Amino acid sequence: MHEMSLAEGVIQVLEESAVAQGFSRVKKVWLEIGRLSHVEAEAMRFCFEAVCKGSIAQDAELEIIEIPGTGWCHECGKQFEYQARYDPCPHCNGYQVQMVAGDEMRVKELEVE
Amino acid sequence: MCTTCGCASGNTQIEGHDLHHGHAHAHDHDHTHSHAHDHAHSHSQSHSHAPDAKGDLHYGRGAAGAHAPGLSQRRMVQIEQDILSKNDRYAAANREKLAEQNLLALNLVSSPGSGKTTLLTRTIEDIGKTFTCGVIEGDQQTANDADRIRATGAKAVQINTGKGCHLDAHMVGHALEQFDLGEQGVLFIENVGNLVCPAAFDLGEAHKVAILSVTEGEDKPLKYPDMFHAADLMILNKVDLLPYLDFDVAQCIEYARRVNPEIQVLQLSARTGEGMQGWYAWIEQRQQALLQAKLDALESQVASLKRTLGKG
Ligand SMILES: Nc1nc2c(ncn2[C@@H]2O[C@H](COP(=O)(O)OP(=O)(O)O)[C@@H](O)[C@H]2O)c(=O)[nH]1
Ligand SMILES: [Mg+2]
Ligand SMILES: [Zn+2]
Ligand SMILES: [Zn+2]
Numbered sequence: 001m002h003e004m005s006l007a008e009g010v011i012q013v014l015e016e017s018a019v020a021q022g023f024s025r026v027k028k029v030w031l032e033i034g035r036l037s038h039v040e041a042e043a044m045r046f047c048f049e050a051v052c053k054g055s056i057a058q059d060a061e062l063e064i065i066e067i068p069g070t071g072w073c074h075e076c077g078k079q080f081e082y083q084a085r086y087d088p089c090p091h092c093n094g095y096q097v098q099m100v101a102g103d104e105m106r107v108k109e110l111e112v113e
Numbered sequence: 114m115c116t117t118c119g120c121a122s123g124n125t126q127i128e129g130h131d132l133h134h135g136h137a138h139a140h141d142h143d144h145t146h147s148h149a150h151d152h153a154h155s156h157s158q159s160h161s162h163a164p165d166a167k168g169d170l171h172y173g174r175g176a177a178g179a180h181a182p183g184l185s186q187r188r189m190v191q192i193e194q195d196i197l198s199k200n201d202r203y204a205a206a207n208r209e210k211l212a213e214q215n216l217l218a219l220n221l222v223s224s225p226g227s228g229k230t231t232l233l234t235r236t237i238e239d240i241g242k243t244f245t246c247g248v249i250e251g252d253q254q255t256a257n258d259a260d261r262i263r264a265t266g267a268k269a270v271q272i273n274t275g276k277g278c279h280l281d282a283h284m285v286g287h288a289l290e291q292f293d294l295g296e297q298g299v300l301f302i303e304n305v306g307n308l309v310c311p312a313a314f315d316l317g318e319a320h321k322v323a324i325l326s327v328t329e330g331e332d333k334p335l336k337y338p339d340m341f342h343a344a345d346l347m348i349l350n351k352v353d354l355l356p357y358l359d360f361d362v363a364q365c366i367e368y369a370r371r372v373n374p375e376i377q378v379l380q381l382s383a384r385t386g387e388g389m390q391g392w393y394a395w396i397e398q399r400q401q402a403l404l405q406a407k408l409d410a411l412e413s414q415v416a417s418l419k420r421t422l423g424k425g
Contacts, residue, residue: 002279002310009196016199021190031196038313038339039196085338086371095371105196113187 006039006105007047011055013107018056023112026057030109034102036069036085069102126273127287129256200314203282207317210289215297215407216247217400220318222340224333225306227326228350230258232383232392233301237265240393244400245298249288251280251305258303268292279310282317297404299396308337319399320344326351327358331365338372346377346395353382 014026029048033041041064048062069082073089074096080089082102088095125131195201211218221229230250237246248269250258259271270288272280285302294300302318304311312321323344325333328351334341341347347369349362366378379395381388 002313005277005279005281005310006196006313009199012199013192013194013196017190017192017194023188023190027187038310085342086335086368088371096374107192107194107196109192110190111187112190 003039003043003047004051007044007051010048010107011051011057014055014057014110017107017110018112021112024056025113026060026110027113028061028063028111029057029107030063030065032065032067032104032106032108034067034069034104036082036099036102037105038103039105041066065108067101067104070100071097072100073097125275125277125284127284128259128271128291129273197313197315200282203286204315204317207282207286207289210286211300211317211319212403212407214294215404216294216300217298217396217403218300218302218316218318219396219399220302220304220311220316220321221324222304222308222311222321222344223306223324223326224308224329227306227324227329228383229303229306229324230261232324232348232350232381233303234261234265235383235386235389236301236392236396237262237267239389240396241265241267244396245294247292247294247298247300249280249285249300249302251284251303253277253305268294274305278305278307279314280304280316281314285316297400299400308333308340312337312339312343319403320346322346322348324348324350325365327355327360327362331361332368334365334369334372341369341376342373344373344376346379348392349378349380350383352380352387353385 010029010031014029018024018026031044033039033044044064045062052058052060069084070079071082071087071089072079073092073094075094076089076092078089078091079100080091082097082099085099086095087097089097207218221233223229233248237248240246246267248259248262248267250256250262250269250271251274252258252271253274253276255273256271259269262269270291272284272288274280274284280302292300302316304316321340321344323341323346325347327349334347347366349365352362355362362380369376369378377395379388379391381392383389
């Protein structure tokens with residue numbers, strides 16, 4: 001269950017920000033999670049709740065912003081919605097596709113006090 | 114749980130010693146450690162952390178307790194930080210240390226039973242005289258694999274992740290402290306057998322190598338695309354079994370290239386030795402590339418120093 005490690009990663013980011021930004025409580029967390037990233041939103045929600053206990057984010061609300069995948073085709077230069085890593089380009093059927101969005105796992109912003 | 118890197122270090126052990134114990138000793142005796150700073154404060158079981166005036170995090174002092182109600186004001190803070198940023202910083206430190214020692218680090222990822230340990234023991238027997246080889250073994254439990262490696266005469270360090278399903282850069286950093294391969298060599302990291310989680314965690318390696326045995330089915334690259342996307346090399350192992358199976362090698366390679374058009378592929382049998390020469394050639398080539406990159410960097414540094422002196 002690497003979602004547990006990732007949820008702890010979120011807490012670590014919060015703790016480091018607490019130092020840098022001078023706050024001591026986190027009330028709400030906005031995460032950006034790409035649809036093709038290493039994490040399932042539901043599993044993250046579950047694990048976040050577990051690791052929050054006793055941290056500066058105890059009882060914090062979690063908002064997950066899902067980011068759809070976007071692929072960029074090296075062969076025809078077009079962008080398209082990328083559903084899975086093995087999807088070909090819908091315009092030319094090539095597989096030389098680079099993900100330009102959809103693999104995010106990011107703490108975007110916080111409401112703190 | 115380890116609050117420093119997020120590993121499930123409640124259970125993590127290196128060579129049978131608790132990871133946190135390791136911290137205490139490392140810190141008491143070795144202040145040159147590249148991330149000793151973080152470790153110094155990571156021993157507490159508590160999750161409440163309060164920053165001090167210098168910006169250090171003191172785990173366990175209790176941020177919640179220090180909080181004065183009524184004085185605070187709610188506000189928004191922009192963060193824009195990667196969830197794995199801490200792991201990635203440890204990975205960068207590992208990479209720097211490896212580069213200093215001219216060590217080629219390969220992170221071997223696969224399902225359990227694809228033949229990673231067999232591949233490694235044979236590799237060390239065959240090329241251990243040419244390259245100094247070391248192995249970091251990751252498994253949830255037992256030191257069986259490290260023992261198998263040590264039987265070849267090579268240095269091995271076992272990390273037991275307990276409940277953890279992958280190695281992370283923090284654990285590997287600690288395991289690296291136990292290595293002294295000297296200048297040059299190859300460090301193999303056998304990750305926990307799992308085609309999902311290890312894809313997300315950079316350990317500081319030069320390359321991820323995905324090992325897929327032909328008994329597993331040719332559609333694994335499509336089923337676990339993240340892993341095959343993250344790998345630079347796919348090894349198709351157990352080709353000695355191909356005559357007994359209906360595994361379609363060409364189809365498997367085509368699937369792998371769908372998720373990663375750049376992936377290199379080698380077919381071999383760690384049992385019979387067929388195809389192993391290609392693997393050794395690949396290792397040698399990557400080792401040379403590593404040294405060449407370092408040489409290029411040094412030469413450009415020398416050139417720039419010469420220019421500076423020339424002008425003076
Ligand atoms: N037939 C055959 N068996 C292999 C080969 N490589 C490994 N094995 C067997 O596969 C099993 C699992 O191997 P092991 O190295 O422990 O896999 P690991 O879990 O990936 O480290 C063992 O029984 C090995 O003997 C191979 O190339 N051919
Ligand atoms: Mg093994
Ligand atoms: Zn995991
Ligand atoms: Zn295209």
